[in-house]
Amino acid sequence: MADTSERTLAADAMAVLPHVPQPLTERRELARHLAGIVGESNVLWEDYDLMLYEYDGSIDRSLPDAVVFPTSAEQVVGLVRHCAREHIPFTARGAGTGLSGGCIPVEGGILITFAKLNRTLEIDPEDLRAVVEPGVVNLHLTNAVAHLGLQFVPDPSSQKACTIGGNVGENSGGPHTLLYGVTTNHVLGLEVVLPDGETIHTGGKALDTPGYDLTGLLVGSEGTFGVVTNAIVRLTPVAEAVRTVLGVFENVADASAACSGIIAAGIVPAALEMMDQLSLQAIEDYVHAGYPRDAGAVLLIEVESLAEAMDELAAAITDVCNAHHAREVRIARSAKERNLLWAGRKGAFGAVGRITPDFYVMDGCVPRNRLPEVLAKIEAVSQRCGLRICNVFHAGDGNLHPLILFDSEVPGQEDLVREAGAEILRICTEAGGSLTGEHGVGVEKKELMGLMFSESDLDVMRRVKRVFDPDNIANPGKIFPTPGRCVKPRPGRHAAVGW
Amino acid sequence: MRAVESRRTEPRDALFERIPVPWERTDESTGVDIDGERPAVICAPGTVEEAAAALRWADQAGLAVAPLGGGSRLDLGNRPRRLDLGLTTRGISRVLEYEPANLTVTVETGSSLAHLQAVLGEHGQFLPLDLPHADRTTIGGMLAANASGPSRLGYGSARDLVVGMTVILADGRITRSGGKVVKNVAGYDLNKLYIGSLGTLGVIAEATFKVTPRPARAETVIARFADAAAAGAVVQRILHSSLAPVAVELLDAEGSRAVATASGVDLPAVEEREVLLAVLAAGPEGAVKRQVRDLLDSVRQGDGACDRATDGDGATGRWGGLWNAIRELTGASDSALRLKIAVPIARVPDVFAALARVPPLPLGEGRGEGRPRVVAHAGSGIVYASWAADGDGANPAPDPKSAICNLQSAIPVAPSQAPAAAIGVCTTLVADLRRLVRGAGSVVVERAPLALKGQLDVWGYDGDALAVMRRIKQHFDPNATLNPGRFVDGI
Numbered sequence: 001m002a003d004t005s006e007r008t009l010a011a012d013a014m015a016v017l018p019h020v021p022q023p024l025t026e027r028r029e030l031a032r033h034l035a036g037i038v039g040e041s042n043v044l045w046e047d048y049d050l051m052l053y054e055y056d057g058s059i060d061r062s063l064p065d066a067v068v069f070p071t072s073a074e075q076v077v078g079l080v081r082h083c084a085r086e087h088i089p090f091t092a093r094g095a096g097t098g099l100s101g102g103c104i105p106v107e108g109g110i111l112i113t114f115a116k117l118n119r120t121l122e123i124d125p126e127d128l129r130a131v132v133e134p135g136v137v138n139l140h141l142t143n144a145v146a147h148l149g150l151q152f153v154p155d156p157s158s159q160k161a162c163t164i165g166g167n168v169g170e171n172s173g174g175p176h177t178l179l180y181g182v183t184t185n186h187v188l189g190l191e192v193v194l195p196d197g198e199t200i201h202t203g204g205k206a207l208d209t210p211g212y213d214l215t216g217l218l219v220g221s222e223g224t225f226g227v228v229t230n231a232i233v234r235l236t237p238v239a240e241a242v243r244t245v246l247g248v249f250e251n252v253a254d255a256s257a258a259c260s261g262i263i264a265a266g267i268v269p270a271a272l273e274m275m276d277q278l279s280l281q282a283i284e285d286y287v288h289a290g291y292p293r294d295a296g297a298v299l300l301i302e303v304e305s306l307a308e309a310m311d312e313l314a315a316a317i318t319d320v321c322n323a324h325h326a327r328e329v330r331i332a333r334s335a336k337e338r339n340l341l342w343a344g345r346k347g348a349f350g351a352v353g354r355i356t357p358d359f360y361v362m363d364g365c366v367p368r369n370r371l372p373e374v375l376a377k378i379e380a381v382s383q384r385c386g387l388r389i390c391n392v393f394h395a396g397d398g399n400l401h402p403l404i405l406f407d408s409e410v411p412g413q414e415d416l417v418r419e420a421g422a423e424i425l426r427i428c429t430e431a432g433g434s435l436t437g438e439h440g441v442g443v444e445k446k447e448l449m450g451l452m453f454s455e456s457d458l459d460v461m462r463r464v465k466r467v468f469d470p471d472n473i474a475n476p477g478k479i480f481p482t483p484g485r486c487v488k489p490r491p492g493r494h495a496a497v498g499w
Numbered sequence: 500m501r502a503v504e505s506r507r508t509e510p511r512d513a514l515f516e517r518i519p520v521p522w523e524r525t526d527e528s529t530g531v532d533i534d535g536e537r538p539a540v541i542c543a544p545g546t547v548e549e550a551a552a553a554l555r556w557a558d559q560a561g562l563a564v565a566p567l568g569g570g571s572r573l574d575l576g577n578r579p580r581r582l583d584l585g586l587t588t589r590g591i592s593r594v595l596e597y598e599p600a601n602l603t604v605t606v607e608t609g610s611s612l613a614h615l616q617a618v619l620g621e622h623g624q625f626l627p628l629d630l631p632h633a634d635r636t637t638i639g640g641m642l643a644a645n646a647s648g649p650s651r652l653g654y655g656s657a658r659d660l661v662v663g664m665t666v667i668l669a670d671g672r673i674t675r676s677g678g679k680v681v682k683n684v685a686g687y688d689l690n691k692l693y694i695g696s697l698g699t700l701g702v703i704a705e706a707t708f709k710v711t712p713r714p715a716r717a718e719t720v721i722a723r724f725a726d727a728a729a730a731g732a733v734v735q736r737i738l739h740s741s742l743a744p745v746a747v748e749l750l751d752a753e754g755s756r757a758v759a760t761a762s763g764v765d766l767p768a769v770e771e772r773e774v775l776l777a778v779l780a781a782g783p784e785g786a787v788k789r790q791v792r793d794l795l796d797s798v799r800q801g802d803g804a805c806d807r808a809t810d811g812d813g814a815t816g817r818w819g820g821l822w823n824a825i826r827e828l829t830g831a832s833d834s835a836l837r838l839k840i841a842v843p844i845a846r847v848p849d850v851f852a853a854l855a856r857v858p859p860l861p862l863g864e865g866r867g868e869g870r871p872r873v874v875a876h877a878g879s880g881i882v883y884a885s886w887a888a889d890g891d892g893a894n895p896a897p898d899p900k901s902a903i904c905n906l907q908s909a910i911p912v913a914p915s916q917a918p919a920a921a922i923g924v925c926t927t928l929v930a931d932l933r934r935l936v937r938g939a940g941s942v943v944v945e946r947a948p949l950a951l952k953g954q955l956d957v958w959g960y961d962g963d964a965l966a967v968m969r970r971i972k973q974h975f976d977p978n979a980t981l982n983p984g985r986f987v988d989g990i
C-alpha cells in the first residue's frame with residue numbers, strides 16, 4: 001500500500017461529514033413536540049447543550065437537533081412514533097463511550113439518551129437472569145448481583161461507565177470474554193421499539209424460543225434496527241478461584257508465540273492480554289503496576305476455576321511461557337498484587353493519554369497464530385507514517401487494539417491517523433481477520449466494509465436493515481459504505497483499490 | 500422468469516431435464532419423505548457452486564426445494580406446503596480449514612458431525628455440540644435445526660459456537676456472514692438468523708466454528724431423588740456453585756428405564772415420581788475430583804439416594820454409552836409424539852410434575868403404555884417428553900447405505916395411522932402445557948403423527964414478532980422456494 005493515491009482514498013473513506021443542525025427556531029419547535037412526550041426538563045436543544053452530545057469515544061463528531069432523556073418505554077414509543085411520522089432520524093445513546101462513532105447522529109435528528117431509563121427491573125437468581133433497562137451501567141449490574149455470588153460477564157474496560165444498551169448495540173467484549181463469551185452470549189431476550197413505533201419482544205428467560213433468533217440478530221446491530229427498551233440477561237456464578245500470571249518477554253514475537261502455545265496446550269484462560277513496550281512504559285509512568293519498563297512485551301494471563309485446578313494451570317502456563325523464552329514469569333500472590341496487575345491493564349488507555357495529545361484506538365481481530373506477522377506489519381506502518389503506535393490488547397482471541405498516537409493540532413495529522421488506521425485494518429483483513437472485534441463499525445469503518453464483505457454479502461445485510469427500518473430513520477449513516485464511495489475503484493485511480 | 504412461465508405450459512417432469520447438476524428421480528423405495536410429501540427428484544451437487552446453480556434454477560422455475568442433510572430431522576416443523584426438489588449436501592462435505600492453534604475450523608456442511616469430530620480429535624480438540632448419531636447428522640442439518648445436546652450447559656449451543664457461515668440464498672447467490680476469527684462484530688450477525696431457520700432462508704454451505712480442547716478428565720455423578728422438586732433444589736445448588744459442570748440432566752422413571760435399557764448401564768431403579776439426576780463434570784484432573792466430591796455432598800444434603808460417581812473416564816466406554824442414550828432420548832426417533840418444552844431453569848420441576856399428571860395417551864395397540872419418557876437439560880431449562888411408538892422403545896436399526904433415504908422406515912408407526920381418539924388427547928395435552936408455560940417459555944411439537952400435525956400448531960410461537968419474521972422470509976426468499984410452510988406461522 002505504498003501508492004499515495006490509495007492512502008488518500010483510505011483517509012477520505014474514513015472521514016465523516018458532520019451534520020449541520022437545523023436553525024434555532026425549528027429546533028425550538030421540535031423541542032416543544034418532544035417536551036410533550038418526555039417533559040420539558042428532559043429535552044435539550046440549545047447550541048451549548050447539543051455540543052456535549054456531538055461526540056463519543058472515537059474521533060468523529062456530528063450535532064443532533066435535539067437530545068431527549070426518556071424515563072419510560074412508553075415515552076420511547078412516543079418519541080419513535082413522532083420520528084416515524086415526521087421522518088426524523090433518531091439515534092440511541094448510552095454512555096457515549098463507543099469507539100466507532102456508533103451513537104454519533106451523523107444525519108442529525110433526535111438523540112435518545114438512556115441515562116434516565118436505568119432501572120434494574122428484576123433480579124431472578126433462581127433462573128440466573130436479570131431484566132434491565134438499557135441505561136443500566138454495566139458494572140452496576142454486576143455489583144447489584146455480587147452478593148448472590150453472581151456476575152454479568154461481559155466486562156468492557158469501560159464498564160464503570162458504559163451501559164447495557166451500548167453493550168447490546170456493539171456486542172461488546174472485554175478482557176474476560178475469552179472464556180465466557182461476549183455480550184451476545186449473555187443476552188437472551190430484548191424489548192425493542194421498531195422504527196415504526198411498534199414494540200416487539202424477542203427471546204426470553206427460557207432458551208430456544210421458536211422462530212428466527214431475532215435477539216441474536218439485534219445484538220451488535222448498533223441501534224440501526226430500533227431502540228432497545230429492556231434486556232433479559234444471563235447471570236453467571238463467580239469463579240471460586242483465580243490466578244493471575246505475568247509473563248515477561250523480550251519481544252512481541254515471543255509473547256505472541258507463548259499466547260498461541262497456551263491455547264494449544266489446551267488451556268483456555270479467562271483473560272489473556274498483551275501489552276507492548278511503549279504501552280508498558282506509559283502505564284508504569286502513570287499506574288506503577290510493577291511492569292518491567294524494558295521488556296519487549298508482557299502477557300497478563302488469568303485463569304479461573306476451582307481452587308484445586310490453580311496450581312496445575314499456573315504450572316502449565318509457566319512452562320509454556322518459559323518454552324517461549326520468557327525472561328520472567330510472575331504469579332500474583334495476593335489479591336492486592338492481582339489488582340495492581342489489572343490496574344495497569346485497565347488504566348492503559350488513560351496512561352497512553354498522558355504521553356500524547358491524542359490517540360486513536362483501532363480494533364482489528366486476527367487469527368491468533370498470525371499475531372507476530374501482523375504486529376510486525378503494524379510496526380512498519382508506524383515507521384512509514386511517522387506516528388507512534390502502541391498495542392494493548394486481548395491477545396487470547398487475537399483482538400488487537402493498536403493505539404495510534406497523534407496531535408490533532410498539527411495540521412494533517414488527523415488525516416495521517418485515519419490513513420494509518422485504515423491500513424492497519426486492511427492488514428488485519430488480509431490476514432483472514434476482521435475489521436472490528438468488539439468496537440463496531442459505526443461511522444468509523446463503514447467505508448472499509450468492502451474489505452471483508454462482497455457486494456452480495458452487504459446486500460443481504462441491507463435487506464435485513466430494510467426489514468426493520470424501511471425508511472432508514474434508525475441511526476442512519478452507519479455500518480454501510482456510502483454508495484459509490486470507496487468500495488469501487490474510482491476512475492483514474494490505481495486498479496488495485498478494488499476493496 | 501422465462502422458466503416460471505414455461506412451468507405453466509410444460510409438465511414438471513420435462514422441466515427436470517434441465518436441472519444443471521446431477522440429479523435422480525425418487526420413487527417409493529428412495530423413501531425420502533417429509534411428512535408424507537416426497538420430492539420428485541433429488542439434486543446432488545458436488546460443489547457449493549453447483550448447489551447454488553441448482554437452487555437458482557429451482558427458484559427461477561418456481562419449484563419448492565427442501566435442503567437435505569443426513570435426513571435425521573426432516574420431521575421437524577409443519578407439513579411442507581409444497582415440495583418438488585430435494586437438495587442433498589452429501590457431496591459437499593470437506594473440512595476446508597483447520598488451524599488447531601486458533602481453535603477454529605471451517606467445514607462444508609454436508610460433512611457428518613462424526614467426520615468433523617474425528618479430524619478435530621487428532622489434535623485433541625472437539626466441537627462441543629454433543630448430538631446423538633453424529634455419523635448421520637450433518638453440520639448443515641444440525642445448524643438448520645439448532646440441534647444441541649446436554650453439554651450446551653457447559654459449552655453453549657450453535658449460536659455460541661458459530662463464527663461465520665457461507666450461505667446460498669434462494670436466488671443462488673453465495674454470501675458470507677461473520678468471519679473466521681473468534682471475535683468479530685463487523686456488520687450484522689446473520690449467523691444467528693440462519694441458525695435454527697430450518698433451511699427457510701438459505702442453504703448453509705460452509706460454517707466456521709470455535710472449537711475446544713478436550714478436557715483432561717471427565718466424570719459422571721448420578722443420584723436418585725424422591726421427586727423432581729427435591730432434585731430441582733439440588734440442581735439450583737449446583738448451578739449457583741462455582742462447580743460449572745458440563746451437563747446437568749434429569750430423567751423421570753420412564754426416561755431412566757429407557758436410558759438404562761439402551762445403554763446397558765446399571766442405573767438405580769427409579770420408581771414412579773422419583774427422578775434420576777446425572778451430572779457430567781469435566782476439566783483438569785484436580786478440578787474434576789473436587790467437582791465430584793462437592794456434587795456428591797450436594798446430593799446428600801438434598802436427600803438424594805443411591806448416589807454414585809464413576810471412577811475413571813466418566814465420558815467414554817460404558818458411561819459414554821449412558822450419555823449417548825440420554826442424548827438419543829432427547830431426539831427419540833422411535834416416538835409417536837415428542838415435545839420440547841423450554842422454560843426458565845427453576846421451572847423444570849413444575850414441568851415434570853405436569854407431565855406426571857398427564858393421563859396415558861391412547862396411542863393404539865402394541866404402542867407402549869402411553870406414558871411419556873421425560874429427560875431434561877435441567878441446567879438449561881429444556882425438557883423433552885416423548886411417547887414411544889412401540890413396546891419397549893427400541894430403535895430400529897437404520898440402513899447406513901441409504902441414510903438419507905430411509906426416513907420412513909425409521910418411523911415405526913405410519914404417521915397417518917394415529918387413532919382419532921389420540922389426536923384429541925394430544926392436542927389437549929399440548930394446549931395444557933402451553934398454558935402452563937405461557938409468557939415464560941415454549942412447547943414445540945418436534946415429532947407427531949401427520950394427522951396430529953394437521954390439528955395443531957407445532958411451533959406454538961405466541962410472541963409479537965411474527966410480522967418481522969415474515970418480512971425477513973419475504974426479503975430472503977420472495978418466491979418461497981425454500982422449505983415453504985415448514986417454519987413458524989407457516990413461513
Ligand SMILES: Cc1cc2nc3c(=O)[nH]c(=O)nc-3n(C[C@H](O)[C@@H](O)[C@H](O)COP(=O)(O)OP(=O)(O)OC[C@H]3O[C@@H](n4cnc5c(N)ncnc54)[C@H](O)[C@@H]3O)c2cc1C
Pocket residue numbers: 565566567568569570571572573574575588608630631632635636637638639640641642643644645646647648697698699701702703704826827828829830831832982
Ligand atoms: C436418534 C436421533 C436422536 C436425535 N437426538 C437429538 C437431540 O438429542 N437433540 C437434537 O437437537 N437433535 C437430535 N437429533 C436430530 C439430529 O441429530 C439432528 O439434530 C440434526 O439437526 C439433523 O441433521 P441432519 O443432517 O439429519 O438434517 P436433516 O434431517 O437432513 O435436516 C433437518 C432440517 O434442516 C434442513 N437442512 C439440512 N441441511 C441444511 C443445510 N445445509 N442448509 C439449510 N438447511 C438444511 C432440512 O431441510 C430440514 O428442515 C436426533 C436424531 C436422531 C436420528
Ligand SMILES: Cc1cc2nc3c(=O)[nH]c(=O)nc-3n(C[C@H](O)[C@H](O)[C@H](O)COP(=O)(O)OP(=O)(O)OC[C@H]3O[C@@H](n4cnc5c(N)ncnc54)[C@H](O)[C@@H]3O)c2cc1C
Pocket residue numbers: 056057091092093094095096097098099101102103114134155156157158161162163164165166167168169170171172173174175222223224226227228229349438439475
Ligand atoms: C476506555 C475505554 C475502554 C473500552 N474498553 C472496551 C472493551 O474492553 N471492550 C469493548 O467491547 N468495548 C470497549 N470500549 C468501547 C465501549 O465502551 C463499548 O462499545 C460500550 O459497550 C459502549 O457503551 P455505551 O453505553 O457507551 O454506548 P454508546 O457509545 O452510547 O452507544 C454504542 C452503540 O449502541 C447503540 N445503543 C446504545 N443504547 C442503545 C439502545 N438502548 N438501543 C439500541 N441501541 C443502543 C448506539 O446507538 C451505538 O450504536 C471501551 C471504551 C473506552 C472509552
